[in-house]
Every structure is written in C-alpha cells, then in structure tokens.
Amino acid sequence: MGVGLRPVHYPEVLARAPAGLLRVDWFEALSENYLVPGGRPPRALAQLRSSAPIALHGVSLNVGSADPLDEAYLAALQELVDRIEPAWISDHLCWTGAGGHNLHDLLPLPYTEEAIAHVVERVRRVQERLRRRIALENVSSYLSFTADLVPEWEFLAAVAEAADCGILLDVNNVFVSAHNHGFDPVKYLDAIPADRVFQIHLAGHCEQGPLLLDTHDHPVRDEVWALFEHAVRRLGPVSTLIEWDDRIPEYDRLEAEALRARELLAGACGGPT
Amino acid sequence: MSPRGRAADAQRGGAERRPGATLAETQRWLVRLIAAPAGVRRGLEELGDPRGEALAGMVRGDPELSAERRLEVYADAYFRRLRDVLAQDYGALRAALGGEWFHDLATAYLWARPPRHPSLRYAGARLPAWLGADPRALPFRRRFPWAADLARLEWALVDAFDAADAPELPREALAALPLERWPELRLELPPSLQLLELDWDVLPLRRAFDAGAPPEPTPPGPAASRVCVWRSGERVLHRGVDRVEARALAGALRGEPFGSLCEAIAAELGEALAPARAAALLEAWCRDGWIARLG
Secondary structure, eight states: OOOOGGGGGGHHHHHHHHTTSSSEEEEEEEGGGGOOOHHHHHHHHHHHHHHSSSEEESSOOOOOEEEEOOOOHHHHHHHHHHOOOOSSSEESSSEEEEEEEEEEEEEOOOOSHHHHHHHHHHHHHHHHHHOEEEEEEEOSSSSOBTOOOHHHHHHHHHHHHHEEEEEEEEHHHHHHHHHTTTOOOHHHHHOOOOOGGGEEEOOOEEETEEEEHHHHHHHOOEEEHHHHHHHHHHOOOOOEEEESSSSSHHHHHHHHHHHHHHHHHHHHHOOOO | OOOOOOOHTTOOOOOOOOOOSSSHHHHHHHHHHHOTTTHHHHHHHHHTEEEEEEEHHHHHSSSSSSSHHHHHHHHHHHHHHHHHHHHHHHHHHHHHHHHHHHHHHHHHHHHHHHOOOOSSGGTTTTTHHHHHGGGGGGHHHHOTTHHHHHHHHHHHHHHHHHOOOOOOHHHHHTTSGGGGGGGOOOEEEOOEEEEEEEEEEEEHHHHHHHOOOTSSSSOEEEEEEEEEEEEETTTEEEEEHHHHHHHHHHHHTTTTTHHHHHHHHHHHHOOHHHHHHHHHHHHHHHHOOOOOOOO
C-alpha cells in the first residue's frame, strides 16, 4: 500500500521513514514537482528514497496529443529516473495540450483506430527512450466524442496490448467516468487485462450538478471502495495507492485510508498483502 | 458561464479551422474553446460556430448536459487552476491589485502567453516581462505602474525556491586565504542569487504580504531600488542593497575578480573608503550565504 507524497507531509514522512515508523510500503511522487534544479522537493525525495520505494507518476507526457513528444521533458524525466530509480513510472492515457498550448488538464481521446495507432506508436517510443515499460492511467472525463468506435475499456486494453505497456487502473476514475457517461463500471473493470495492471489508484471525488468531478479532495467514497473490492477479487493483490491533492488531511488520516485499502485487499484476496 | 473579464474582451483570436477528421484538428479546436478568455460560447462565435453545431458534431451531448456545457467543465477548470497558480506565485501582487483586477490580469496574461511548459511551475514565468512591456498590458500598467516591478520581485522568489543547490562558504575559509591571492580571486555566488534593479519601491508590499498584513493603502512611489533575492538552505530570502553593494554584486555575478569589485567600490566611494567597505561587504555576503565557492 502506498500514498501520494505531498510537500505538506515531508516533515512526518521524513522523520518516520528512517525509524521504520511508516505504515505504508511505498510512495508515489508527482514527477513534474521534482523536475527542478534543486531546493527542498528534490532533496526530500532523495532522502525518502533511501528508506522507501518510490514510483514516479507524471501528468505531462501528453501521450495522446497530436503535438510531437516533448524531448526536453523526456530528457528531464530520464535524468530524474536515473537519480531516483523508481519502482515504475506512470502517466495518463490522455492529452494535455496541443499546438504548443498546455492546458494542464487530462483530456480524453476519441476512441478511434487513429487514436489507438497514434498513442501506441508514441508509448513505444517513450518506453524505448526511458528503457523501461511505463504504465498508463485511465482518466476521469466529462466529455466523449461522437467519433468513438469502441468503449473506453476496449481502447485502454487495445493500447496496453499493442504498446506492451502497463495499466494504472484508477478505480475512482472508472466510477466518475461511468457516472458521467452512463456506462457500467463493473463491465469496465471486468474487461481490463489483469496481467497488465501494475497499480491501482483510489481517490475522492465530488458532485457538480449532474456530473462527478475527480477532485482528489475527499476521502474515497463507499461506492468506490466497493468497486475496488470487486477489482482486486479479479486482479489479485495489486499495489494500491491513495491520492489526495486538495484539502489535504493530516498524514495519519491519509495513512488510515491506505490501511483501509490494505484490509479490503486482504479480505478480497484471502490473506495478508 | 460568466464572461472572464473586461481585459480579455478586446482580445479575439483569428479564424480557426472547424473540427475535421484528424486528431490534430480536433485537439487544436478544443484548445481554442477551452482557453477562450470570454468563455466557450464566445469562443464558438469567434470560431464561426455560434450555434455550437460543429461542436455538437464532435463532442457528444445529451438532454441533461450539452456538448458546450461539458466543454465548459474543462474551460472553468483551466482558468481556475492557472489563476490559483498565478495567485500563489504572485501573492503580494494579488493582494495589492485586489481580486477583480488580478482576475482580469491573469485572464489577459493567459490569453497572451498561454502555458507552454510541461510543468505548472512555469505558467507565470512570462508575466513580469509581459506586464512590463506588452501593448496588451497597457491598461494594467496605466493603473498600476509599479506592478511589473512587484511581479519581477515575486518571480525571482519563485526561481530562488528551486534553483540549484550550492554550498555556503564558512567565514573561516575566507580568513585563511593569503592576502596576495585576493585581487585575482573570483567569488562563485549561489545559482539562486538574483540582483534586481527596480524603478519602484515595491519591497514594502512584499514584506507586508509575508507578514500577513494588508497592503499599504498608499501605492509604491517611483524610486530606484535594488533588491537581492537568494535561498539559504530551504529559506528564500530577500533584502535591499544600496548602489555600491549592487555594483560590486553585479561584478561578482559577471565573474569579475575581487580586485575589479574593489575598483568598482572605489569608483563609487573613493580610494580612502573603499577597502573598509569591501571588507564589510565580504563579511556580509559570507554571513548571508552569498559565497558558494572561491575560484
């Protein structure tokens, strides 16, 4: 079980890690926060890395964009990877900008043959560049395209199989998108190729009118916990992480959320994790 | 959704192709709508799709939520996210301008200088230069002539926060140097250190913000001032420097040897006073962690 590493928790995490007082097994760091020359964040990450595994999770790969891949970004990411030696690297199956304009958001792709071919080719190039397999996360979305030919889960599975990459299955995002687009989240989870799931994300969301928004500012909702149990019964004991990015609670509250995931996972998979 | 500010109203984009069959065209069209400063509806009008028919042909809508409303979720999130980042980086500027003017400034800036860097960290990087010189920033310069200087100061603080690490030379290392080495000695300053030459006395605004106090009711006056920004350990610091210190510091930043710095000080103060001032500056720079290494 892991939690997202946030600067507000550096003092507790860095004090507890060397003393063996952490109740989680690993941390996920947002890659972009550490692509800077120096200062506190890179120092804190290096310090934590000496006592706990780190996974790097990015938001700017822009793997679904029609723009060329950002070579400078990839070079900086490679340098961070060399420095931190993460357990794995992940980003999102989405696009974040086009025409050089970065929207700093995770936008869905049209689920078309063109998009599959485009993303697959780029994921392969990224994996060759970074000399390792990456995992792609399904995003929460608030719109879909009339051009969609397949449902999202088929799109995700097709990209992962053809690009030979992993899947970071965000169960909260499945729930949010299922609500926003009117599909069955269980059908989604049951269609994901189990052997490609590196990791699971859990987070909170909120309501805005008829939509659910993936805000990461609440505890995980009961409906999402239930979906998580369903997912791990099928997938087995997958590394799971709690994301909490806004209205961030005390570190102990975040850890408690991860411990709940551990209990549910043990119950669903029949043993300690 | 509400229009996004008077400053942005005057700024119209050029014609853009309607969404076509390709991924590239679809994405560029959506970017234009999401980032349209006066909202998706105005963006559609400007792109020649006032009834949203082309959008509805591309993005799926339903009786509960139209394609336009769905796109507005992304448009609202775009402006909110970036305005929050700018407000965080330019806290004193926001406090001094007030929420409404800062909102308009952020909207106009984001339209003129949309984020291009993969990290949100750099979204505000071009605000000081844009605010100080771009014709589209003129309404803000007229109303707040000191704002670009305050923006420069605050961006220097952002840059200092995560500049490359550097050691701080202990005072004993200076004392141990033989006298004959001093004229040719070069002081290597930390990468976080920046010397700002400002035309307005904006430092009190940032000090008030740091202290959690409301901004001074009287706006900053025109006054040439020099501020040094740097990081010591994990603390980002700033202090004013006088003309003599600024001249010597500028020389050190250019990599000039200590002998040249002393000549610059002498040119300001005269030969008699220069040695004592040079020694005092060296002491202060060492105390403040401004000397990383000797070269």
